Amino acid sequence: MNQPITREDARSALIRVGLSASDERLDRIVPGLQYARIAAAALAALEMGYRGPASFQAPPPAGAQRTHGN
């Protein structure tokens, strides 16, 4: 998660959605993507333990059910 994003990472991400960009443009995008990745890590940390609203909750894994005896 903490590996720096490279120009090639940015190029790959854009190619996946049908875009291309010059090296100069990619160099401008990289810092924004780097920030987004850091922000995503913060969001992921916040998310830990959150199971979502009841309607979104998937049943726990079968192993967990066995562990809890239900």
Place this chain on the structure above:
Amino acid sequence: MATDPHWLSIAEAAQMIERRELSPVDLVDACLERVEALDGRLNAFITVLAAEARVAAREAADEIANGEYRGPLHGIPVALKDIFAVAGAPMTAASLIFRDVVSEEDSEVTRRLRAAGAIVLGTLNLHEIALGATGINPHTGPARNPWNTDHITGGSSSGAGAAVAAGLCFAGMGTDTGGSIRIPAALCGIAGLKPTFGRVSRRGLLPLSWSLDHAGPLTRNVEDAAIVLQAIAGNDAGDPASSQADVPNYSVTLGDGVRGLRVGVPDRYFGDGVDADVDEAFRGAVRQLEGLGAELREFTPPHIDEMPDATAAIMLPEAFTVHQSAMRERPEDIGEDVRYRLELGAAYPAAEYIQALRLREMVVETWRKDVFGEIDLVATSTATVAARPIDQSDLSTTLSLIRNTNPFNLLGTPAISVPCGFTGEGLPIGLQLVGRWFDEATVLRAAHAYESATDWHSRRPPL
């Protein structure tokens, strides 16, 4: 000296129209003359529908003469940000991509405004495709702040801010995905209301980010915002996010004051990096609310550091998906700042977007319980800065403008900006009041109480 008709409030003009002391024809003419005189300097309008407005005004006058008065918007000149469809008129989104688009039918907001008798004067300038907070636009040029035309209006509803503040129209319809109604309202010295997510239909609007977009009015005072909201609020099956919540009569509680209301003042984040003039004005506004009988409560805003990141992780990918064909086929026709944001949105991994959507559920529940379970309103400064010079507005300006507003797009709560002071340079400052979901009535009531105790909203720009 009688007030010039273009400076009347909607409520004042409506009374005169109902009594037939003022004709919609004269009112529309007064606004069109003002557009003619000033819009060359302000650049607020993209399309002026003068002939259509005059025909509609004549029809309104005839209806009223026949005893068919529809209510407080009958005969009132309004204009809409150029992403609201107006039948037969261009809807350019202030972008080269949409410059040849002509709307076949009205947006739901346009339809409801017309049904209430409002007269559509035209469409208003904006930050290109509504993706930006300064209002600086390489295609249409910036709308200029009526208080100092070298300064930005804020955006993205930039033309609405300028037009209403300068008396070119009585209400401007805007959209708000990260602050785009409240920011230009604050920077131009007028009221701007972002209703609850789902309260006002977005059918017939060009989306920016469909799960964060809100539509609402910019007006010269709070009572006028309530009048416009009354006309446009309510369920519309044509917008999948439209709520079926009942719409109360906002005029009934507008004058109830703030006595006993619990107003929360955040103890962190919202005060960070605030300009001294803005901070002083905000503190003065909070003291004023306390003096009017509100109970102030300091609180720690939960998850506030993560909320802007979650907002960006939703907004940017959604905006890219809306505009991806243009980004593939003619990216050179998109302004540099907007293209950059769309490229970022294109590169966000799907997992981050979905993570942010899930987090929003958690954050909403936390605020519902821990914040709005204890207080009735949150008070902050609307922006952390006043209007910057156009030639000095950059990405850091944008971040300063959206910092205090965009958390409430993630929450979807109703929020209003009202004038609460001026900088030493004579530029307006905004107070933001935020309420519970679908409780616009309390937001409007508190804002009206504050406004009634101050005169910031009654000052006029030196045009």
